[in-house]
Amino acid sequence: MGTDRQVTAVAHSGVTKYSLLSAAVIGALALTGCNKPADQTQTTETENSAEVAPTADAKTVTIYSSRNEQLIQPLLDEFTKETGIPVELVTDDSGPLMARLQAESTNTPADMLLTVDAGNLWQAAQQGLLQPLNSEVVNSNVPAKYHSVDDLWTGLSLRARTIFYDPAKVNPSDLSTYADLADPKWKGKLCLRTSKKVYNQSLVASMIEHLGAQKTEEIVKGWVANLAAPVFSNDTKLLEAIASGQCEVGIANSYYYGRILDENPSFPVKLFWANQGEGAEATGTHVNVSGAGIIKSSDNVEGARKLIEWLSSDTAQGKYASSDKEFPVKEGIDESDMLRSWGSFKQDDINVSIFGQRQAEAVQLMDRAGYE
Structure with missing residues (x-):
């Protein structure tokens, strides 16, 4: 979060890992009309019977994230385990990610922006990158002071x-x-x-x-x-x-x-x-937030909304407190001993x-x- 990171993409739950070009090159390709690549899949043996295996129609949620991958990935893995929805994570700093979204426009593969600081979320909304969350679950879980008045993003941790x-x-x-x-x-x-x-x-x-x-x-x-x-x-x-x-x-x-x-x-x-x-x-x-919004040009709005709702749930909020040393944004969640x-x-x-x-x-x- 505080240091520059190389752009990476990590695919999980049946999505093959692949390498990315630099943001500038991908942005250029997007402007010439490149389309989102088809999901790549591979067969894996389920090691945990509690996992929900991805179904043929379970569309991958692609996240552009400025959060530290080591901190957020365990949460995303838990979401996939519970829902069967695969998640693909692309990481960089907030500025380059927003510039990339602008360049890719309607051709972006991204469904969701996950970033730190309300200032960054506000900027993404001002740039027209986000669409309304339309989620009663989020409205119920997250106090109004921690999400945008126009419903374009929500805080997920403090x-x-x-x-x-x-x-x-x-x-x-x-x-x-x-x-x-x-x-x-x-x-x-x-x-x-x-x-x-x-x-x-x-x-x-x-x-x-x-x-x-x-x-x-x-x-x-x-x-x-x-x-x-x-x-x-x-x-x-x-x-x-x-x-x-x-x-x-x-x-x-x-x-x-x-x-x-x-x-x-x-x-x-x-x-x-x-x-x-x-x-x-x-x-x-x-206090400030890390938070998320749904990309305006997302082709998996439902999956992105489900993920944001899950990140505001009791399960995820407790993990923010215990693993990431952040305060839960949802009230009534038990904090860690630390x-x-x-x-x-x-x-x-x-x-x-x-x-x-x-x-x-x-x-x-x-x-x-x-x-x-």
């Missing part, structure tokens, strides 16, 4: 972007809000990820919505003045910088922290839930569509503030 600190150097009582990290007391102690990544663009967009552009720009300028090091390319490197003593505090997504703890339970960094309490800046910790160990927190109740609507404004503001 990630909290909050404050992390070195407990050997920082007393948590000295921490409070994102805005407080602009205070001179943090000069030479703050680490940030680059503003070029959508996660920080969405955070700043939410601050603009709550605090106004002028106040937000002052805060971002304060962040820049307090930097202990040049901005980092990803959250993992930022967290490692805190652990190594390069800085004392930083802002990152909680699931990156969870994955590090899986590998190193004694990792010397702690989590602090930002913007709790009362007051104008205590709006709750910023997520519970971080304590409960007040979430920002803002509708996540705002992150897309204010994205351009956020990017311009960060540029003016010198946030690279």
Whole structure:
């Protein structure tokens, strides 16, 4: 998610693996009228009697995804096992995938876009790439604040972007809000990820919505003045910088922290839930979504809808919490032991569509503030 990945395609449940050309070449072919290739199948022996074997009329759902393949593939395999519907996964970063969809137009093989951040989902909708979900199941499972008002996409899991600190150097009582990290007391102690990544663009967009552009720009300028090091390319490197003593505090997504703890339970960094309490800046910790929409030119709308509905179900939501270290988007789902160990927190109740609507404004503001 935070790093560039080579475009890959993985076929499962009876679909043969094949290699892809680069997005640019495929886009060019699509513009000249190339058609979706026919499904390729092979006979496999069912090893698990609980699996539902794909039937002759079970059409493959082709997903264009910017999600980490290792994280999402087990969920897709479980869906196929339960439904008998094969899934084909094509992965790349969000920008190239959306450019590819634009180039392929009505000739795209894609049925579904699965990506991170509401800002990316909003952009896909604005570009005319998606069609309405038309799903009462999704509307029932996903709170309205986590899907688009025009029904073009829905969140499927939550990630909290909050404050992390070195407990050997920082007393948590000295921490409070994102805005407080602009205070001179943090000069030479703050680490940030680059503003070029959508996660920080969405955070700043939410601050603009709550605090106004002028106040937000002052805060971002304060962040820049307090930097202990040049901005980092990803959250993992930022967290490692805190652990190594390069800085004392930083802002990152909680699931990156969870994955590090899986590998190193004694990792010397702690989590602090930002913007709790009362007051104008205590709006709750910023949360964002990973989510999905049905491609406007999909020739398997029903299959894509079934998959999105399944990903919003109790089964899939529980797996997001236990395997991916993300918070379930559906209410009432039991969280993993790790997520519970971080304590409960007040979430920002803002509708996540705002992150897309204010994205351009956020990017311009960060540029003016010198946030690279």
